[in-house]
Amino acid sequence: MELHTLPPDHEKGETKFLRFRSWSTPLTGVHPAVQPFAGRIGGNQALVLDRNDPKNTEYLKAVPDAAPFMRVSEALDLRGFLDWNLWKFAIVEGVASFLLIFITGWIAIRPRPASSTSSSTEPTAAGVFGTSTFLGPLIGGITNWLFLTLFIYSFAPISGGHINPTITLATFFARLISLPRMTLYLMGQTGGGALAGLVLHNLFGSSNFVVGGCFIETNLVEVRQALLLEFMCTLTLVFIAFGVALNPRQERIFGPALAPWLVGLTLGLLSWSSSYEKPGYAGASMNPARCFGVYVGSGFPGYHWIHWVGVFCATLGHGLFYQLLPPWTTDKK
Numbered sequence: 001m002e003l004h005t006l007p008p009d010h011e012k013g014e015t016k017f018l019r020f021r022s023w024s025t026p027l028t029g030v031h032p033a034v035q036p037f038a039g040r041i042g043g044n045q046a047l048v049l050d051r052n053d054p055k056n057t058e059y060l061k062a063v064p065d066a067a068p069f070m071r072v073s074e075a076l077d078l079r080g081f082l083d084w085n086l087w088k089f090a091i092v093e094g095v096a097s098f099l100l101i102f103i104t105g106w107i108a109i110r111p112r113p114a115s116s117t118s119s120s121t122e123p124t125a126a127g128v129f130g131t132s133t134f135l136g137p138l139i140g141g142i143t144n145w146l147f148l149t150l151f152i153y154s155f156a157p158i159s160g161g162h163i164n165p166t167i168t169l170a171t172f173f174a175r176l177i178s179l180p181r182m183t184l185y186l187m188g189q190t191g192g193g194a195l196a197g198l199v200l201h202n203l204f205g206s207s208n209f210v211v212g213g214c215f216i217e218t219n220l221v222e223v224r225q226a227l228l229l230e231f232m233c234t235l236t237l238v239f240i241a242f243g244v245a246l247n248p249r250q251e252r253i254f255g256p257a258l259a260p261w262l263v264g265l266t267l268g269l270l271s272w273s274s275s276y277e278k279p280g281y282a283g284a285s286m287n288p289a290r291c292f293g294v295y296v297g298s299g300f301p302g303y304h305w306i307h308w309v310g311v312f313c314a315t316l317g318h319g320l321f322y323q324l325l326p327p328w329t330t331d332k333k
Contacts, residue, residue: 034157035085036066039171039181041152041161041241042259044251045327065177068248068328072175080180089159090184096155096163097192101290104147105200108140108212112298133276137283140212141272149264156260164287165189166311170238173319176246186289193293201297209298212282213271214291216303220280223303230310233270233284238318240266247327286311 036049049056051067060067062083064074080086152161160177162168165186172182201207216226244250244266245259254262267286275283285291288307295304 032157035089036063037160037177038065038068038070039160039162039176039246040156041167041263042156042245042256043160044246044254044256044259045176045248046251046256063178065181068176070175070178074178075172075175076179078180080178081184083180086181086184089181090188092155092159092188093162093185094188094192094195096151096159096161097189097289098195099192100147100151100163101193101196101287101293102199104140104144105196105211105290105294106203107143109200109204109209110211112208112210113217133279137212137272137275140275140283141268143268144271145264145268147264148267149260152260152263156256159185161260163189165289165308166234166238166286166315167241169312169315170242170318171246173315174242174246174322175319189289190292193289194296195293197293197296197298199297200294204297207298210282211291211294211298212275213285213287214294214307215282216301217280218303221278223306225278226281226303227306227310229274229278229281230284230286230306231314233274234286234311234314235318237266237270237286238315242318242322249327 034047036047037043038045038048040047045068049060049067051060051069056067060074062079064070064077064080148163151163155161155163162171162185168177168182168185168189171177172179177185200209200211216223241263244254244262250259270286271283275281285307288311291304291307295301
């Protein structure tokens, strides 16, 4: 498959899209519409424009994250809020978040414990590995893996397939997306999560429920411990996601076919493995929009802020590291 880029038609106000020409496609005059975007999950920064090509200069002024190497001033340019396509992509992120948060929340939903005690079952000869504390999150981890992978496949060609404020914040701090895109995506993801929470509330029949990844028994787990676990799991997720799905050095190794599986697998493993070692801790969220939506349906606990603070600190830390060792180099002496 051959990749072509076309210069923008500024007089008509058209948006630039990447054009694919495939030998298996008999159609002429039409092509799949894929907007160039450096922060696309699974794209490994391959579907981007050449910032050094003069034909792309005007378009990159309007959409600076269509190519890597954004300057800080370009990333913070507010003109992106006037780009109707960004609003449409944010709506797509909202729809994807709504569906993903609903289905993964419904799989992990259960009645709120009657008292603030550990929900662990009695130990077996296999220890914790033979209890529901271990097996329940295992099912959740597998379904998280499969559903996230499928959602990335479905939505990455349109909006970039973030479907999670963690990825959106991480790509912003790595200067792969602009401030307007980050803001609109966060609005869409959080709004989609809130709608999912309302649906969960309606289907469960009350607000007396909890969801794995968004529940802490504070008499067993200190909030600072939960915050640190959220930070460490999120940091692990971001480093691996960037390594397999956003690294141009891996484009020929993983590519868009395998990378979504690896990102989904990482989230599934982390959500499962963080949920059974600490009694009273239902696992790391790594998706603040998911827990925000759950709390819209079930009520906001006093520790609800850790899902945002942990993610913010982890993505900021990764962004600083990313700037020290960027994946691109230039030919300039």
